[in-house]
Amino acid sequence: MTSPRSTTTCTARRNPPRRAREPPSSSSSSSSSTVAVAGAAAAAPTQIAPFPLDDLLLPSSSSSFPPPQPYSNTSDASLNLRVFLRVRPLDAAPRPRRNPSGADSKLLRGRSAPRPKVAKGKSGVCLIVNSASSVTLSAPPPLSSTSALLDSKRIKSEVYNGFSFVFPPESRQPEVFDRVMDPLLVDFMSGKSSLLVAMGPTGSGKTHTMFGCPRDPGMVPLALKKIFSYAVGNAARTTDDNFPRTYYISMFEIYSERGKGERILDLCPDGVDLSIHQLTIKGLREVMISTLAEAESLVACGMLKRTTAATNANSQSSRSQCIINIRCDRKSLLDGNDLSLGSAVLTIADLAGAEREKKTGNQGSRLLESNFINNTSMVFGLCLRSLLEHQKNPRKPLQKHFKNSLLTRYLRDYLEGRKRMTLILTVKPGEDDYLDTSFLLRKASPYMKIKYSNLDDFSGLSSQKRSNLTLICPENFKRRKLNDLELAVENCDASANEDSRESKRDIVVDDSEKLQEIEPSQVLNSSSESLATLDSKVGHYDDLYAQLQRVTRNEMIMRNFAKALWQVLKQYKQKLLESEGAIEILKETIGKKDNEIMELQKKLEELSSYSSCQMPLFVEEFSCRVDDQSTCHATRPQTANSDTADSVASSDSRWQNNVEPIEQGSKNVLSRDYGGKNIEFGESGVWEISCPVDLTESANDPLIGSEETCVEAEGVASNDTASDLHQIGHKEEVNNSNTDCSYSLVLESPKHPAKVQCSERLLYEPHGYQEINQEHNDSKGLKSAQSESMCNGSSKGNKGPILANDSKRPLGSDVLLNEDPETKNEFQVKELPEREKHDSTSKPCNVKKSKRRLLPASTMLLKEFTGPDIDTDKPKQERPKASAEGTGRSNGSISLIRLLNALPK
Ligand SMILES: Nc1ncnc2c1ncn2[C@@H]1O[C@H](COP(=O)(O)OP(=O)(O)OP(=O)(O)O)[C@@H](O)[C@H]1O
Known part of the structure; x- marks a missing residue:
């Protein structure tokens, strides 16, 4: 540390030294006092x-x-x-x-100080x-009118x-x-x-x-x-x-x-x-x-x-x-x-x-x-x-x-x-x-709004400490350690009363409020120590007190932190318990599902026992029975090469070709279409229509059972409505041998001819076809007509019009079958002119596709059995090909058979 006298001879580094002037004083008295101060200070020690x-x-x-x-x-x-x-x-x-000159004036070197510009007229x-x-x-x-406008x-x-x-x-x-x-x-x-x-x-x-x-x-x-x-x-x-x-x-x-x-x-x-x-x-x-x-x-x-x-x-x-x-x-x-x-x-x-x-x-x-x-x-x-x-x-x-x-x-x-x-x-x-x-x-x-509420800079003088002990905090207590302070207290007060000191320290450490209550005068009276010693002690107590406050504040912070942590842990524990409960529920559900799976597996095993049995041959049947007991019955025979999907397809075509109007007594069936699912009635009466199984649908997917049943009826006459054709009832029949099944509707068409769309698709694993027999049964007399299934060579992929030319039909009517290019399975049936000449009672009909599709219970049950692999709504081409092994039988078909057996008769 340099003494002040040595610093008076300073070297100005940048600006040249100014001429020293006597600092003006506000009054003559102060001026004289300043001089006196300087004189006194010169002789005074450095401590003031x-x-x-x-x-x-x-x-x-x-x-x-x-x-x-x-x-x-x-x-x-x-x-x-x-x-x-x-x-x-x-x-x-x-x-x-004036421009400062010399080496000190680095900043103004080489140029004169510019005169500040003073704005004129402003x-x-x-x-x-x-x-x-x-x-x-x-x-x-x-200044200008433009800026005046802008600043307006x-x-x-x-x-x-x-x-x-x-x-x-x-x-x-x-x-x-x-x-x-x-x-x-x-x-x-x-x-x-x-x-x-x-x-x-x-x-x-x-x-x-x-x-x-x-x-x-x-x-x-x-x-x-x-x-x-x-x-x-x-x-x-x-x-x-x-x-x-x-x-x-x-x-x-x-x-x-x-x-x-x-x-x-x-x-x-x-x-x-x-x-x-x-x-x-x-x-x-x-x-x-x-x-x-x-x-x-x-x-x-x-x-x-x-x-x-x-x-x-x-x-x-x-x-x-x-x-x-x-x-x-x-x-x-x-x-x-x-x-x-x-x-x-x-x-x-x-x-x-x-x-x-x-x-x-x-x-x-x-x-x-x-x-x-x-x-x-x-x-x-x-x-x-x-x-x-x-x-x-x-x-x-x-x-x-x-x-x-x-x-x-x-x-x-x-x-x-x-x-x-x-x-x-x-x-x-x-x-x-x-x-x-x-x-x-x-x-x-x-910045005026800045507040000072938590100042930590208080260093005390004795007088201030005596009046307000709680506000005192040493200037640099941060740099001191508690041990040093205690040591200093002991050093500076060697002669002090030990008991008094200990008691004061306890007061500070244990209870700061008690310390505030201590009156310095009481302390002075009760102690023989000098005021200075007392002040020094108080100063150190202040240090201790500051330390105590800091420790207390830290403790509060840690306590709050622990509380917050505890709350978080509690929340996590609650979530954990909730998760465990959910896991238990899931376990129970899984156990139930396991049981169900076990039961289903048992059923499947039972069904698989049927696989050793000989699969009955396909029987496709179409029967139409009228109220006067006359029955139109068409049966598709089994074909020789029906083990493959192609044969099924061809049989499908033959079946389509086999659709023909059947006239029975006064009841005239103008046309019926198994594939197109259109049946038109020429006259009023009560009709029972038995829709046979569409075995052709099963050709490509043996897993699919009864696929759909659509019944829609509407009058063909101009003033008729669909309500004219009442559905009286229906029944499903499956014989014990599972060789054929049918879905029958009993309809009433009291006034006018109507047309009915009816279809039932029961899908078997293709095994073969029998010869088709068409029978007409009448209660009064059996009329039967047998015809071979006709195949004009059109397959599923055939999109052109198909002329049904079945010479062996009982009524010899020709039917034009138009394959729907979208579904490839539904056909519109139109009568040929020859048919109109032949049957004067027939009327042209407007064939409409079914708009309502009902999934039978068997289909849904089968879905339950077979799971999502079976999608009956998919086009046939997308379904998996049936197993060509005619001897084997899939689980789906077996399930279907069981379902059909279980249907109420
Ligand atoms: N209240 C005042 N009365 C008389 N003169 C003043 C007053 N305030 C400033 N001046 C004069 O204005 C000039 C500039 O003042 P000063 O150098 O203190 O400005 P400054 O704010 O410090 O500028 P800089 O930031 O550039 O240093 C000086 O000559 C000073 O004497």
Whole structure:
């Protein structure tokens, strides 16, 4: 640590040294006191007399403002961030400075400082101070008629209020000091760290406010002056505070040279480039000061060293973020102990002002500096905005914007709300400055809503501790360990009463509330220890108390976390139980299904026993019986080569050809079509129609049983309807030998001829065909006619019209069979002209396809047996081919036989 005297001979690195001027004093008395202070301080030791808080709270002599109140004494526990606004005088145009010469002037090397451009004829203002906390910002009138039109809908003026105080242009530095700096000083001397930041566009007066000039000193010189004046004043007094304070100053700037990243420069004499680690800057010199003169000299050297340059907006524009730290350390020197009782730091930051390239006219490296300055300002604003949003909605995480610049990394504690900060915004009220001013006010005015409710930066002085023990927290207790503190307590109080100490420690550790109840006077009376010793003990109890609070807070956090974890585990357990219940139900269902499968397998095994039996031959039968007992009966014979699917197909065709009208007595069957499933009745009467089994359908799929039964009737006469043809009943017959089966309908056609669509498909495994016998049975006399099945060679694939030319038909009628190209199985039956001549009673009919398809129960049952492999709705071509092995019989067919046997007769 360099002594202050050695630092007075500093070497200005960048800016040439200014001519030292006597700092002006507000009054002659203060001036004389300053001199006296300097003289006294020169002879005084480095430790400065204690700082009485009461003196600070006295009305300020330099102004008529009410006495400053320390922020921490405000009744509002969650004090908002204080945001002051200072409006620069409009006519305080920056005076162009002479170009700094010499090697120190790196930034202005090789060119003269440009004169700031002063707008001509624009003397209007855009900012008006309404009250002590409110301003109105008005947009300047548009320059052209076009922009006037465009801007006509814009908001002309905005009111910003809620500022802690608005300093009008005519306000003086001491007024600003009283409002802004004095309360900070009170806190600072009370052991609380704080930060004052000046923000604003370039040339708005930040540096002027913070540092001022020798004739008009700013916040820093005035603060130093006040600190040392009180220190010296109290040194002459007798005071009960035996702990003198020591003050240190450190200064540094963060700058960017030619855009090569951020750098830190120690502004103290002989300072070098530094680096930042966490919140501390490695190698930063801290100069202990004991007099005001030393402090002012040190600050002046630092300001001369600071990087500045001339721009169009400011002849001496700051090109870096400048930070000054004033630290107050308090130590106990009693009993030979050198024990730090805590320290507070007052940080003052003068940020470089945001710049617009258009205004500053910066180019080259100056433009790169502008980028760095604007970027830092933006990051600083982002940090505050994030803090505000986080406080509004704690679910929003506090963004880590501070990582993006060295300045914000250094000020992290303040930007995350752990330490108190004060903002002073500086603006220019000119119309030309409207954009800059508007931007700053819009961005920074919301920061007033930032609250300080959880500060962890309290370091105590003895007087403060005695009055409010619960608020005291050491400045740097984070860096201390509990064991060290206990050891320090023992060292500093070797002569203290052991019992008293133990009891106090127990009080602190066991019950913090009891500690608050201890009156310092009682402690003093009951103990022979000196006040200083007691204070040191209390300070260490505070450390313990802080540790205790931290442990308690951690315990609460862990407890809440455990509770939440327990709830989650309970929910998982409940879900697990539900899943186990569902698994049990599924197991039961599976067991039932297994039983059913077992039963079905047994049935199938029984059915498979039929496989050894000889499969009866196909019998296709068509019978049509009328009410007068006459029966038309057609039987298809078994063909010789019916073991194959082709033979079945051919037999199908023959059967189609075999469809013919049958005339029986007065009842005339005009036509019937097994394949087309159309039967037309020429006259009224009661008809029983027995639809035979369509064995041809079974040819391709032996697994399919009774496929469908469609019955539809409608009258053919013009006025008839389907209701004229009544279905009286039906029956299904299957003989015991399973060789034939039929589905019979009893229909009544009382008035007019009608047509009936009727079909039943019972699918057997093809085995063979018998000869077809057509019989006509009549109760009065048996008329039988046998005919061979006719095959005109058309197969299933034959799509052309088929002329049924069966010479052996009883009535010798020709029927034209048109194969439906879609289904290939349904045919339309039309009578030939010869048939019309032959039968005068016949009428042409309009054959319509069946529109209603009914699945018989047997089909559905068969589906149940055989499963999804059987799909009767599929076209025949898609079904699996039947096994050509005529001897074998599939399970489906066997199941079908059993089903048919089970049908009610
Ligand atoms: N309140 C004021 N009263 C009188 N003069 C002022 C006031 N504020 C600023 N000025 C003058 O305006 C000029 C620019 O001020 P200053 O250098 O402080 O601006 P700045 O905001 O620090 O700019 P930059 O960000 O570029 O450093 C200075 O010459 C200063 O004397």
